[in-house]
Amino acid sequence: ATTLTPTQQLPFKDNRMDVIFDEYANYDKNEITRVLKPGGTFIVNQYGTDNLKEFISMFMPLGMSGSWDLTNCKQTLESVGFKILEGYEDYGYIRFRNISQLHTYMKQAVPDVAENPDKYKAFYTKAINDIKEKNFFQITTYRFLVVARH
Numbered sequence: 001a002t003t004l005t006p007t008q009q010l011p012f013k014d015n016r017m018d019v020i021f022d023e024y025a026n027y028d029k030n031e032i033t034r035v036l037k038p039g040g041t042f043i044v045n046q047y048g049t050d051n052l053k054e055f056i057s058m059f060m061p062l063g064m065s066g067s068w069d070l071t072n073c074k075q076t077l078e079s080v081g082f083k084i085l086e087g088y089e090d091y092g093y094i095r096f097r098n099i100s101q102l103h104t105y106m107k108q109a110v111p112d113v114a115e116n117p118d119k120y121k122a123f124y125t126k127a128i129n130d131i132k133e134k135n136f137f138q139i140t141t142y143r144f145l146v147v148a149r150h
Contacts (some may be wrong), residue, residue, distance in 0.1 A: 005100070008018050008028075008084075009031055009034075010028075010031045010034075010035050011015070013035070013039050014034055014035065014060070014133075015034075015035070015036070015038065015055060016035055016037065017035050017036050017037060017040055017133045018036075018037055018040050018041070019033075019040060019041045019042075019043070020032055020035070020036055020040070020041075020042050020043070021043045021045070022042070022043070022045070022046070023045045023046070024045065024046055024047060025046075027030070029045070029076055029077065029079070029080045030080065031081075032080075032150075033081065033150065035078050035149070038150060039149065039150060040149070040150045041147065041148070041149055042077070042082065042146075042147075042148045042150065043144070043145070043146070043147050044144075044145065044147075044148070045143065045145045046073070046074055046143060046144060047142065047143050048067075048068050048069040048070070048089070048142045048143065048144055049066075049067050049069065050069070050126050050140055050142035051140065051141055051142040051143060052089070052109060052110070052139060052140065052141070053140050053142075054126075054139050054140060055058070055110065055123060055139060057107070058122055058123050058126070059090075060134075061123075068140070069089065069094065070087050070088075070089040070144040070146065071108070071143060072144050074146060074148075075086075077146065077148045080150055081150070082148035082149065083127045083148060083149045084144070084146060084147075084148050085147045085148060085149055086145070086147040087144070087146050087147070088144065088145045089142070089143070089145075090141070090142070090144070090146040091141070091142050092140070092141040092142075093138050093140055093141065094138070094139050094141060095136040095137070095138050095140065096127065096136060096137045096138075097127060097131065097135065097136050098131065099127060099131070100134055102124075102127055102137060102139075103124075106120075109117075128142040134140040
């Protein structure tokens with residue numbers, strides 16, 4: 001499903017789905033519970049709040065409220081009766097040796113970069129300085145995967 005109904009629900013009847021896969025999108029735990037059959041599987045593959053944190057910290061200097069990670073996702077699903085079958089998380093880093101590499105990546109990861117380049121001058125200035133000092137600019141990646149049974 002790519003859109004919700006006018007009442008903000010998933011466009012499925014109650015207890016009809018065997019498997020729901022959520023990739024990189026928000027979801028309503030109660031809606032997932034409503035449409036998933038008892039014994040059905042919910043798979044969540046999402047970026048956490050630590051993903052691209054060097055970029056985000058420049059545009060949200062006071063930080064984000066709360067944290068979204070493997071632990072919080074598991075707790076959220078358990079709170080509505082899911083049994084966690086598996087959980088994985090992947091922390092990593094991408095190093096860029098020049099601005100062209102970084103810009104190419106950021107256009108894909110954060111499409112607003114291509115549309116509003118002036119807005120991101122401070123970010124690119126920081127990256128240029130790091131490349132001059134360390135020969136690279138490093139950005140954090142973080143995503144997680146949870147498999148849960150209803």
